[in-house]
Amino acid sequence: MITISVVMPTxxxxxxxxxxxxxxxxxxxxxxxxxxxxxxxxxxxSRQYLEELTDRRIRIIRNETNIGITKSLNIGFREAKGRxxxxxxxxxxSLPERFxxxxxxxKSHPNAxxxxxxxxxxxxxxxxxxxxxxDMESYRVRMLFANPxxxxxxxxxxxxxxxxxxxxxxxxxxxAQDYGMWMTISRYGDIxxxxxxxxxxxxxxxxxxxxxxxxxxxxDKMTQRKLLTQLLGNVTDExxxxxxxxxxGYYPDATLTPQIIEWYDRILAANSQRKIYDQKKxxxxxxxxxxxxxxxxxxxxxxxxxxxKLLFRHLPFWDAVYAVLRNMALRxxxxxxxxxx
Numbered sequence: 001m002i003t004i005s006v007v008m009p010t011x012x013x014x015x016x017x018x019x020x021x022x023x024x025x026x027x028x029x030x031x032x033x034x035x036x037x038x039x040x041x042x043x044x045x046s047r048q049y050l051e052e053l054t055d056r057r058i059r060i061i062r063n064e065t066n067i068g069i070t071k072s073l074n075i076g077f078r079e080a081k082g083r084x085x086x087x088x089x090x091x092x093x094s095l096p097e098r099f100x101x102x103x104x105x106x107k108s109h110p111n112a113x114x115x116x117x118x119x120x121x122x123x124x125x126x127x128x129x130x131x132x133x134x135d136m137e138s139y140r141v142r143m144l145f146a147n148p149x150x151x152x153x154x155x156x157x158x159x160x161x162x163x164x165x166x167x168x169x170x171x172x173x174x175x176a177q178d179y180g181m182w183m184t185i186s187r188y189g190d191i192x193x194x195x196x197x198x199x200x201x202x203x204x205x206x207x208x209x210x211x212x213x214x215x216x217x218x219x220d221k222m223t224q225r226k227l228l229t230q231l232l233g234n235v236t237d238e239x240x241x242x243x244x245x246x247x248x249g250y251y252p253d254a255t256l257t258p259q260i261i262e263w264y265d266r267i268l269a270a271n272s273q274r275k276i277y278d279q280k281k282x283x284x285x286x287x288x289x290x291x292x293x294x295x296x297x298x299x300x301x302x303x304x305x306x307x308x309k310l311l312f313r314h315l316p317f318w319d320a321v322y323a324v325l326r327n328m329a330l331r332x333x334x335x336x337x338x339x340x341x
Contacts, residue, residue, distance in 0.1 A: 004033035004099055005082030005159070009072035010090035011040040015049050017091040017202060024093045026055055030100040033086070034059060038076045041066035046090075070169050070177040077168060080159060089153035093122060093200040102156040105194060113161045113189035114182075116150020117198035136190055137278040141285050143182060144227050144267075144277065145247040147220060150191070152178040154199040161189060175212055176219035183223055220244065231277075232270050239263070247289055256293040256314060264290070287319050295327070304328075 006025055010018060025035055039050055039062045050060055061075060077085060084106060086099060098117065105115055134142075142148040155178070162168070165188045170180040185191055221244050228235045228243060235243075245251050246260045264286045271277050294314060298307050307327065311320040 002032060002034050002082040003103065004030070004084045004086050005076075005080030006033055006035045006086045006088055007038070007073065007076035007080060008036070008088040008090055009038040009040055009069050009076065010042065010046065010050075011066060011069075011072075012042055012044045013046050013090035015046050018046050018049060020093055021088065021090050022053065022058075024095070025088060026057075027096055028094065028099045029096050030103060033057060033099065034080075034082060036061060036076045036079055038072040039063065040068070040072045068174050070171050070173055070175075073177065074168050074171065077159075077162070083159060085157040085159050085162070087153055087155040087157070089201075091202045092153040093202075094154075095198045095200065098154070098198040099156075101194060101196065101198060105192070106156065106158060109190065109192065111190045112158065112192050113167075113185045114150070114155050114157045115192040115194060116152075116154040116156070117194045118196060119151045119154060119199040119201050120197045122200045122202045136186065138281050139191060140186055141277050141281045143186065144224075144231070144282075145243075145285060145289065146249060147176065147179040147223075148182065148191075150193045151199060151201065153201065158189075173219045173222060175216040176223065179220055179223045183227065217244070220248075231267065231274060246293060249289075249292060252296060254293060255297040256290060260293070261290075261314070287315060290314055291319065291323050294323070 008021070008025075013021075022035075022037075025033075035055070035058045037050060037058060037060050039047065039060055041063050042050070053060070059079075061079060063072060063075070073087075084103065086102070088094060102115055102117065106112055109115075139148055167181075167184055167188070169177045170184070173180045182191055221240055224244060225235055225240045228240065242260065242263060246254050246257075246263075268279070268282060268286065271279055271282055291311075294310055297310065308320075308324050311323045315323060
């Protein structure tokens, strides 16, 4: 049996990006893989580049028309013959030891269904990872409020477990299909992220996250709403929109309001009854979100005392103390940086 099936969908990807992505796969230190490239109805010069690839491990599957990344991924996953499936995007880069290290991890962690890796932006210096893997209870709590990752193009799946639990991508999710996949996988096993940077991602104007941002948000909300409905029962469109806006951290103008405080109290009360999530970890996550929202409430005109008063009003005592000290440290650091210029 082939050890790894690499699945990479592509549609009109600029040839220089696509070439770099393909070469990063072919240059892996672990070489027992097949490379399934799903050409989703490409109409530009990248089609000729794909036709000229001669490596025996590469298998091109061509869609007659453009059907989208989610359906293309499912085609690739169904065609995969490897014991594991490695995701790849046509505009990203996998570092040489990615497969070797992910394979070793999966073999030594039998409860894992998927593992990703830390990533860095192409052209930027790779910084030290901020944290390693977290326990699944913390992961599931984070998932209620935002997509917790891993970065999709670094995902490395146990295909045997995917088949056992009949897991594929939800084709209702045209975009943000990874969020839906993590939600499904979290019901059956572990989702892990290796603390080492083994993937590089590219930021450019043609990528999905920029060109189709509103559609991506809509699909994010579809997944998030399923999780909220499981916990709360019926959830209205307005509640779903509010939860997304205030919980994801994507909106720097979102501030702490009485409505969102009431909403988070409702979430905690519902979980206290249904016990879907670890209650302590859920409380900690909500405190972190509140702290961020309070910081976004601060204005230049507010005194230190006014800011502290706001923190102590809405956060547990020691969390408020931590927030005050942290804000003071950041202010001192900014002042020192300005003086050095």
